[in-house]
Amino acid sequence: xxxxxxxxxxxVALGIILxxxxxxxxxxxxxxxxxxxxxxxLVQMSPELQTDLTERFALDQSLGSQFVSYWAGLLRGxxxxxxxxNAPVTEVIxxxxxxxxxxxxxxxxxxxxxxxxxxxxxxxxRGGRFDGGMISGMVGLSGFPDFFLGILLLLLxxxxxxxxxxxxxxDAYSGLSGIDRLADIGEHLLLPLVAxxxxxxxxxxxxxxxxxxxxxxxxxxxLARAKGLKPRTIKYRHAGRNSMLPVMTRTAIWVGRMVTGxxxxxxxxxxxxxxxxxxxxxxxRDYPVLQGLLLVSALxxxxxxxxVDLLYAKVDPRVxxxx
Amino acid sequence: MHVDPKREVAKSKGGRIGLVLLLIVVLxxxxxxxxxxxxxxxxxxxSFESPSWGHPLGTNHAGQDIWSQLVYGARTSLLxxxxxxxxxxxxxxxxxxxxALVGGVYDRVVMRLVDSFIVMPVIILLILLSVYVDPNxxxxxxxxxxxxxxIVIFGVSFYMVRSLGWIxxxxxxxxIALVILSRDLLPSTGGLxxxxxLLCWQGGARTLRAxxxxxxxxxHIAAARGFGGGTWYIMRRHIIPDLGPLLVADFVFTVRRxxxxxxxxxxxxxxxxxxxxxxxxxxxxxxxxFLDAWRWWLxxxxxxxxxxxxxxxxxxxxxxxxxxxxxxxxxxxQN
Numbered sequence: 001x002x003x004x005x006x007x008x009x010x011x012v013a014l015g016i017i018l019x020x021x022x023x024x025x026x027x028x029x030x031x032x033x034x035x036x037x038x039x040x041x042l043v044q045m046s047p048e049l050q051t052d053l054t055e056r057f058a059l060d061q062s063l064g065s066q067f068v069s070y071w072a073g074l075l076r077g078x079x080x081x082x083x084x085x086n087a088p089v090t091e092v093i094x095x096x097x098x099x100x101x102x103x104x105x106x107x108x109x110x111x112x113x114x115x116x117x118x119x120x121x122x123x124x125x126r127g128g129r130f131d132g133g134m135i136s137g138m139v140g141l142s143g144f145p146d147f148f149l150g151i152l153l154l155l156l157x158x159x160x161x162x163x164x165x166x167x168x169x170x171d172a173y174s175g176l177s178g179i180d181r182l183a184d185i186g187e188h189l190l191l192p193l194v195a196x197x198x199x200x201x202x203x204x205x206x207x208x209x210x211x212x213x214x215x216x217x218x219x220x221x222x223l224a225r226a227k228g229l230k231p232r233t234i235k236y237r238h239a240g241r242n243s244m245l246p247v248m249t250r251t252a253i254w255v256g257r258m259v260t261g262x263x264x265x266x267x268x269x270x271x272x273x274x275x276x277x278x279x280x281x282x283x284x285r286d287y288p289v290l291q292g293l294l295l296v297s298a299l300x301x302x303x304x305x306x307x308v309d310l311l312y313a314k315v316d317p318r319v320x321x322x323x
Numbered sequence: 324m325h326v327d328p329k330r331e332v333a334k335s336k337g338g339r340i341g342l343v344l345l346l347i348v349v350l351x352x353x354x355x356x357x358x359x360x361x362x363x364x365x366x367x368x369x370s371f372e373s374p375s376w377g378h379p380l381g382t383n384h385a386g387q388d389i390w391s392q393l394v395y396g397a398r399t400s401l402l403x404x405x406x407x408x409x410x411x412x413x414x415x416x417x418x419x420x421x422x423a424l425v426g427g428v429y430d431r432v433v434m435r436l437v438d439s440f441i442v443m444p445v446i447i448l449l450i451l452l453s454v455y456v457d458p459n460x461x462x463x464x465x466x467x468x469x470x471x472x473x474i475v476i477f478g479v480s481f482y483m484v485r486s487l488g489w490i491x492x493x494x495x496x497x498x499i500a501l502v503i504l505s506r507d508l509l510p511s512t513g514g515l516x517x518x519x520x521l522l523c524w525q526g527g528a529r530t531l532r533a534x535x536x537x538x539x540x541x542x543h544i545a546a547a548r549g550f551g552g553g554t555w556y557i558m559r560r561h562i563i564p565d566l567g568p569l570l571v572a573d574f575v576f577t578v579r580r581x582x583x584x585x586x587x588x589x590x591x592x593x594x595x596x597x598x599x600x601x602x603x604x605x606x607x608x609x610x611x612x613f614l615d616a617w618r619w620w621l622x623x624x625x626x627x628x629x630x631x632x633x634x635x636x637x638x639x640x641x642x643x644x645x646x647x648x649x650x651x652x653x654x655x656x657q658n
Contacts, residue, residue: 013439024455143633145583147590148625151609159612260446264587279591282450290451297444305442
């Protein structure tokens with residue numbers, strides 16, 4: 001549920017990130033322009049661009065007026081200029097966002113649905129062979145870091161069997177269009193999607209299963225049994241539906257963590273989304289892009305939490321009664 | 324909270340498997356010099372050699388012995404995992420219990436800070452910090468980090484021995500041995516350990532605060548207060564000892580998180596390149612994926628990392644079910 005307390009939390013978090021973004025480069029010794037852009041970028045920068053950037057962010061003035069122009073820039077949606085991409089940071093980030101949304105969105109839907117389904121089945125047959133096998137499998141799976149899992153899939157299907165493409169989101173300069181292009185994109189998407197889905201599966205599975213076990217002990221399940229309802233109806237409509245709530249919350253929160261969540265998978269498969277952008281920006285020491293990414297990912301987390309707070313009262317009416 | 328952590332873990336099947344696996348990793352880390360005959364960092368011209376008697380897992384692109392890297396990688400993972408967990412659990416205990424006991428404005432301010440750190444994207448924050456903060460610490464900083472860690476370990480051993488008896492020494496002994504043996508890693512990982520500790524305590528502080536809030540209403544605390552016990556005294560003598568099992572569970576899950584984070588950062592190439600680590604081994608092997616070397620390079624490193632994490636998860640789940648009897652025979656959903 002949404003409270004003043006939560007709003008304060010979000011504001012504090014945002015404040016810490018903005019402060020870090022502002023002070024980290026300016027605490028570095030030497031020319032602030034050099035600290036913000038890195039010395040390599042500065043050497044290649046034309047004097048006109050240097051003066052333009054200095055003026056736009058008031059870098060030759062006091063810390064106070066720098067702070068004011070930093071905020072003014074943020075409010076205009078101006079996150080600075082990326083030298084390695086030769087474009088404004090906002091443009092660089094939003095130009096990559098759709099690939100991450102495609103990959104993360106599908107992985108989220110798949111892993112959540114699969115997790116809920118397996119969790120319901122497993123919880124229903126608690127202590128049985130299916131349940132035991134699932135649990136051991138899932139604990140094992142959760143121990144594999146996502147980048148290792150990704151590389152193993154890459155090795156098997158792309159390097160050894162040569163069934164699927166090795167990297168990227170589509171073949172460059174292939175000139176494909178329509179259905180062919182969609183098929184190409186799908187082929188490139190498959191491996192990273194499977195890796196990300198597997199990496200996320202354990203969480204939603206275990207949460208559903210544990211909730212399911214609790215729900216099955218509730219009196220209304222006993223009543224449903226006494227009424228002579230079919231086991232399948234009880235399993236899915238009565239118990240299953242109520243076991244989905246915590247998973248839904250968790251999923252929404254993960255939406256906010258998207259940038260971190262896809263980071264390693266995108267690196268392994270060289271998938272050109274936000275995660276790979278983060279890695280490239282780290283490699284090229286593109287400070288403005290990194291700062292923009294931190295801000296964007298923080299805004300995603302805060303936005304997702306905000307939506308969860310708002311939605312939760314709607315999805316679970318008990319939250320409102322409890323108030 | 325009349326739960327005996329050591330009995331609960333030893334009683335469950337998962338817990339026993341976890342303990343055995345972790346013991347293998349710990350022993351490997353402690354006896355690393357005996358298990359390997361090469362220096363894991365020395366580069367030679369014999370690169371990409373296949374496994375042989377001299378090099379059980381062959382050599383990598385820089386001609387370094389992969390088996391030695393694997394064995395010494397256990398030290399890095401465990402050192403970072405254990406020290407981060409120790410420091411952050413102590414922070415969590417101090418901050419969580421004091422927030423519960425002091426209450427008022429202090430409690431509200433601290434908890435808002437805790438919540439805001441919980442929602443922050445840790446990895447992105449670490450990436451940004453890594454490009455600005457110089458990873459090479461000065462000798463003064465290293466000495467103070469060593470001093471801090473020394474004091475912490477001394478305090479923890481004292482507490483463990485007092486509350487658990489000789490078993491406590493059995494648990495803390497290998498940790499002390501490990502820290503002493505791998506103290507040459509501290510100059511290159513000290514900064515990382517401190518930063519990770521500062522980013523990992525918030526979740527634990529939340530749980531510990533909640534439990535302390537209920538503990539402080541118990542009669543024996545009221546009695547202690549009635550006899551004139553101050554906040555610090557009650558925290559030290561009553562609340563923190565009562566939180567024991569919860570602290571152990573928090574510690575175990577933080578070890579897991581720190582091992583994960585350390586491997587992830589090494590995979591990204593953040594930190595000192597002269598630290599042998601499973602994460603950087605996987606990252607290097609990923610670049611040479613077309614060679615057959617992945618069989619003795621990528622897979623052993625990945626399996627070692629996964630095995631360590633699975634072992635810690637199993638121990639943590641066994642502990643968690645001991646704390647929450649409803650979960651008996653279940654697996655924790657904490658990931």
